[in-house]
Amino acid sequence: MKIEMICTGEEVLSGQIVDTNAAWFANVLMDHGLELQRKTTVGDRMEDLIGIFQERSKLADVILVNGGLGPTSDDLSAEAAAEAIDVDLVEHTGWREHLEEWFAKRGRPIPASNYKQCLLPDGAVLVDNPVGSAPGFRLKINNAWLFFTPGVPVELHRMVEEQFLPFIKQEFGVTQATQLTKLVTIGHGESTLADQLTALPVPPGITLGYRPSPPHVEIKVFGRGDDAIAAMPDYVAVIKKTLGTAIVTDRFPSIAEEVHNLLIEKQVTLGIAESCTGGLLSSQLVEFPGSSAYLKGGLVTYANTAKEEILGVAKDTLVKFGAVSLETASEMAIGARQKLGSDLAIATTGIAGPDGGSDEKPVGLVCIALWDGNQCWAQALQLSRRTRGLVRVMSCAVAHDMLRRRLLDQDPIVDYPFITRVDAQMLSSK
């Protein structure tokens, strides 16, 4: 089955919108063991739309068309589809009644422009839109089934998951059961992970995919057919054993979300002290609803005076070891736990760059400390050849991993092949 995608709209073509729908769609196909063969983006011109529907429908089996179903004058997908096969647009009375009912319930008149959305090419099959005013539709042109979907992401997602995928699986006899397991890693490159996994025998029907998305590389383990699905648990266990500390979660898309959930599950509270990460670490946790259950607070102590006055870092420590040192990081964590009254405290201090480095302490040097009231683990990383943004993102990932491992009663400090550790220390309660 040859699957293509056509994205329409000047705002997509001209880069006013980064086209996340296309990436999302290709990813979902991969999750179902299907493959996108070509993606084409065109603007809003009628002749371009007609031309591309006629051209691609001769060469593909299934085409997902995205965008151009809105109520305004530059939404031309339905009209172009009708012209491409030389039929009229006809009103879908069911959808008209649905829209009228929707607006009547809200006591509002139906805007004239919305009536246009009830017009579908003659012969098209309506595809329900449970979350918007634009119906989707499917239509056979030449060899291909074209599936017309709205550009609004949530509407596209519902249509693809609830109607597009079941339809094409049935139409093209893709009836085998499939299963996908995602393993999220940090501190490795795609190639080092692949090198380790290609050495393992892969059970028939199982394929591996990799998706780098800093600070993570996600490994997708895809199984097609009952035998492959039966073999999945053992194979995933072997992968986990092989990759060891690389895998930081197999149930959430990010390490931050894993830590967020572990803190809730284990009812452990957290205090944060940040210098170079500047609020990013706490912000990544606050992103998830429910973080107020464990997050006592975060103290961004960018200036040395703030490290002293807010966190109680000793002036001597700052003078003797510097703001970026295992000692300062440790005292920041100890101060944060005391100030915020949390069970655990984590602290970061570093030189994110691009300026501010020295021979002794180059740009990319970051110290992270974790204090639980009994033990303080501190490590110094050298995150060289990375942008300021990436230094901060990687620092947060390692900080999260220290928390994650401590919450699982594992040693918080471990080796990562792609992250250089230059120093570490562990102090017991003082």
Next chain:
Amino acid sequence: MKIEMICTGEEVLSGQIVDTNAAWFANVLMDHGLELQRKTTVGDRMEDLIGIFQERSKLADVILVNGGLGPTSDDLSAEAAAEAIDVDLVEHTGWREHLEEWFAKRGRPIPASNYKQCLLPDGAVLVDNPVGSAPGFRLKINNAWLFFTPGVPVELHRMVEEQFLPFIKQEFGVTQATQLTKLVTIGHGESTLADQLTALPVPPGITLGYRPSPPHVEIKVFGRGDDAIAAMPDYVAVIKKTLGTAIVTDRFPSIAEEVHNLLIEKQVTLGIAESCTGGLLSSQLVEFPGSSAYLKGGLVTYANTAKEEILGVAKDTLVKFGAVSLETASEMAIGARQKLGSDLAIATTGIAGPDGGSDEKPVGLVCIALWDGNQCWAQALQLSRRTRGLVRVMSCAVAHDMLRRRLLDQDPIVDYPFITRVDAQMLSSK
């Protein structure tokens, strides 16, 4: 001139990488008054590559091909281009010497795989890559000039700006001077901005574009030709007068970067207290190098106890008015300024959702206060029908705008059509 783009690579097609190169390229074209007509993405299969080069080169004048110039076996662009016009790959001795010199300087042997990058289709013109090992090249196939560029963004950017644009402008006689002014707005929708601006007469040769990118909508004012450029300053002044408080910067891509620079230029220091924004406000400033010059610190006081203990918010205030109130926000700002010893202090507290709202204080209610030691401005916004992420992003934008306006000696509290203000107060020194 018909310009198209061909993006290659399984990782782009399959959504493993969101294709920012394409959005970047279309944006740059628009900045130069040029237009992208079609973008096609294909994988790494040799026959797909040959097919698309042959197909699109009959229909376009210029095609930017991106990706597939790396050293590995799935980098097939040069080979496919050669096959498309039935010529051999020949070694470019100049580039070979350049690579050998580069590796020799670093005392490293040249990896065998890099020699492959010296092979170009016979007749191709080398396009220099000042920042990478893969040379670009241009080649005429059928009607079109195909420009082959690497997928690494920084390499693509240099080639497009330094070589692609000058070449096509000369080749196709695009000699008119152009000028682009970008105006960044907050608190408006694309349509409300457009409605106001379409009512104005537009000087000949000037066009307007809009790019929504929350929390901003960017307005692009593009002038082509000497007359249009001469008319730009007056027209931009009229736009600024018409849109009034909507425009928050005409020199940086974001309000955060504008505030960052204003704080440095005016040598004013800042302290931050955050509840619902959870570190995002400080993190947005720490993103820029040099923020240590003004940022004294940020205090994420998520729990009420932290608001009391860290910031000195009165228990009475929290009990009587609640954590999300003008009074609490004001006391948070006052406490942050005192604790951190800054000139200005800004505070946010709100209900980001999706849970935690009540009838009296629904999800999306956010209070923001600014304290300069003499006056305290506080406002309550109702950011309804927005995700948790968007509530936080919009709150930060308004907080930044309060800072920006105070730094410019303007009233920190203003109306925005797309943001509902439900309450405000201004207190003088107490």
